[in-house]
Amino acid sequence: MFEKLETLPPDPILGLATAFREDPSPAKVDLSVGVYRNRSGLTPLMEAVLSAERDLIAQQSTKSYLPPAGAPAFREEIFRLVLGDAAAGLRARSAVIQAPGGCGALRLGAELVHRASPGATVLLGDPTWPNHGPLLTGGGLTLARHPYYDASRHTVDLQPMLDALERTPAGTLVLLQASCHNPTGADPDEAQWRAILEVVARRSLVPFFDIAYQGLGDDLDRDAFAIREATRHVPEVIVAVSCSKSFGLYRERTGALLVVGDDAAHARAIESQANKAARAMYSMPPGHGALIAERILGDATLAATWRKELAGMAARLRSLREAFVAAVHAARPDVDIGWLARQRGMFSLLGLPAEAVRELRERHHVYMGLDSRVNIAGLSEDNVGRVAELVAPHLQ
Numbered sequence: 001m002f003e004k005l006e007t008l009p010p011d012p013i014l015g016l017a018t019a020f021r022e023d024p025s026p027a028k029v030d031l032s033v034g035v036y037r038n039r040s041g042l043t044p045l046m047e048a049v050l051s052a053e054r055d056l057i058a059q060q061s062t063k064s065y066l067p068p069a070g071a072p073a074f075r076e077e078i079f080r081l082v083l084g085d086a087a088a089g090l091r092a093r094s095a096v097i098q099a100p101g102g103c104g105a106l107r108l109g110a111e112l113v114h115r116a117s118p119g120a121t122v123l124l125g126d127p128t129w130p131n132h133g134p135l136l137t138g139g140g141l142t143l144a145r146h147p148y149y150d151a152s153r154h155t156v157d158l159q160p161m162l163d164a165l166e167r168t169p170a171g172t173l174v175l176l177q178a179s180c181h182n183p184t185g186a187d188p189d190e191a192q193w194r195a196i197l198e199v200v201a202r203r204s205l206v207p208f209f210d211i212a213y214q215g216l217g218d219d220l221d222r223d224a225f226a227i228r229e230a231t232r233h234v235p236e237v238i239v240a241v242s243c244s245k246s247f248g249l250y251r252e253r254t255g256a257l258l259v260v261g262d263d264a265a266h267a268r269a270i271e272s273q274a275n276k277a278a279r280a281m282y283s284m285p286p287g288h289g290a291l292i293a294e295r296i297l298g299d300a301t302l303a304a305t306w307r308k309e310l311a312g313m314a315a316r317l318r319s320l321r322e323a324f325v326a327a328v329h330a331a332r333p334d335v336d337i338g339w340l341a342r343q344r345g346m347f348s349l350l351g352l353p354a355e356a357v358r359e360l361r362e363r364h365h366v367y368m369g370l371d372s373r374v375n376i377a378g379l380s381e382d383n384v385g386r387v388a389e390l391v392a393p394h395l396q
Contacts, residue, residue, distance in 0.1 A: 012130070013369060020367045028365035029387055031378040034182065034346055035250060036216075036313055039380050046248045048306035052295040060291075065284045068275045070098020070256065074290040077297035078241055078256045082211060084221060086228050094260045095271035097278065098285040101253040102212045102242025103135055108257045109208060109238050110139020111277040112270065113173060122173040122208060125149070125161070127349075127371070129182045132175060132210070141173070149184045151351060154339035156188050162199055170204035173238070179223035180213035180345025183373040187217065187344055193226045201233040212242040215310040216317065217344035235262045243293050245346070246310060252289025317346060320379045327388030328395065335395045346377050356394035364390050 010018065016032040035043045069075065075096040080087045099105040113120050122141045124132055125148030133143055146164035150157040165174065176196075181187050188196060200207055207230050217223045230237050236259075243254040257274060261267045278285070296302045321341045328337050340348050352360075352372035360366040366387055368374045379387060 016367050016369070019361075023365055023367075025365040027386075029367065029378060029383050031366065031368040031374040031376075031387075034245075034375055036245060036248065036346065036377045037380070039382065041378075041380065043248065043250065046306065046309050048296050048302045048309060049248055049292055051305070052292045052299075052302055056288075056291050056295060063287075066098070066287045066290070068279060068284060069096070069271060070285045071287065071290045071294055073298060074098060074294035075256060077294050078243075079258060081220070081297060082214070082224055082227060082239060082241055082258060083231065084224065084228055086231055090231055090260055092264045093262065093267045094258065095267045095274060096259075097257045097271060097274045098290055099240075099255045099257050099278070100282060100286060101244060101255040102210065102240050103131065103255075104253065104282070104285075105240035105242070105255040105257040106132070106135045106210065107139050107281070108274060108278055109240055109259075110136045110141045111281070112257070112259070112274050113208075113238070114140030115273050115277065117171070120171070120173060121169075122175055123164075123168060123205075124175050125177070127183055128175065128177070129210075136175070144168075144172075146174075148181075149186055149349075151349070154184075154186065154343070154349075154351075156186050156192060158188070158192050158195065162195060165196070165199045165203060165205065168203060168205060171206065173206045173208045174200060175208050175210060176226065178209045178211040178214070178226050178239075179217040180347070182212070182345070183347045183349055183369070183371065185340070185343030185345055185348035185376075188226070190225060190229075193229060197226070197230050197233050200230070205234075206236050206238065207234060208238040208240070210240045210242075212240075213245050213345050214241075215246050215307075216314045216346065219311065219314070220307070231260055236260060243289060247289070247293055247296070247306070249289040249292065252292070253286055254289030254293060317376050318344075320376050320381075320384060321348075323381070323384045324376070324379060324388055327385045328392050331389045331392035332395060335392065337395060346375050347373055348376065349373050350391060351396065352391070352394045360390060360394075366390055 020030045038044050079096050099108050123144050123146050126145045147157045147160035209227050214223045239258040241256045244250045259270050296306050325341045350372040
């Protein structure tokens with residue numbers, strides 16, 4: 001049966017993680033895999049998560065399946081977290097389905113759209129997270145591209161993006177990252193988001209948001225601005241939500257698909273179809289992470305602790321960006337990378353040639369994607385100066 005299968009090359013990002021683990025150098029630095037790290041290079045357990053998990057373990061009396069759509073309280077809390085003050089007015093015409101992480105939510109969303117419109121097209125920004133394409137095409141969607149990033153100015157390439165949306169047929173989905181854009185770190189500001197959503201609404205396009213870093217950019221509300229604004233202008237909005245980064249629940253695979261429909265009847269149909277699609281893929285969602293997240297969001301004390309921790313993580317990312325910019329300036333006063341401090345979240349593209357990226361890895365044990373995407377959280381107060389000195393000669 002399997003004799004014709006060929007061995008595939010490692011995933012570009014996960015392969016780097018393997019190479020990093022096998023590198024014996026004490027000076028190695030991992031700027032590749034997208035996980036938050038503290039000064040010690042560890043991905044920490046948040047105190048709010050630890051407290052909620054202890055209570056969960058002490059009080060739970062069963063490991064039976066969750067309902068097909070997921071833990072009810074988790075679904076309601078995530079809905080309110082993403083939509084804020086608008087949540088109450090939208091709930092009657094919305095469906096929320098728990099999923100195995102943000103990836104599961106993206107795939108489930110694609111499966112749902114494919115049921116409604118087989119072979120529908122989804123427009124992806126250039127560039128975007130590499131796994132967006134496989135997840136969405138795996139669910140039956142067809143891919144197209146629109147400009148997103150001006151690499152020469154390190155900003156959102158707004159007008160070409162708007163022009164592309166203007167030419168896009170009605171009914172096309174547009175995959176939009178709500179905040180902390182992966183891989184560029186460049187987000188539209190509020191005025192730019194309004195311009196994008198005005199075209200989306202006028203052209204009858206369907207926004208499909210990926211919100212994986214809520215709270216790690218500016219704050220929980222501003223990072224969800226685009227989604228909340230979209231619900232004011234278009235009748236249908238799809239959102240894939242991840243709890244991996246915001247709660248540090250990476251291995252628990254905790255997420256949700258949130259869909260705002262035209263009316264309550266549409267919402268019921270959407271939820272029933274999504275449940276059937278989920279049943280055919282993974283049957284029931286995992287419970288542990290969702291039950292932790294619902295405890296945190298549903299308890300005022302735990303929620304306050306979590307929000308404070310999350311704000312501290314976001315502040316540290318901004319501080320590391322500023323420290324890297326200052327260290328590069330000290331090494332290369334002729335190079336201005338102030339744009340990196342203006343970007344948000346965990347990622348940025350340094351704009352290095354591939355040969356420089358290979359040299360940094362092979363000679364200096366500094367690991368990043370071949371496109372020079374770096375995870376800012378892989379920097380630390382202890383290594384940022386060294387990394388800046390190594391990177392600076394290759395910057396333009």
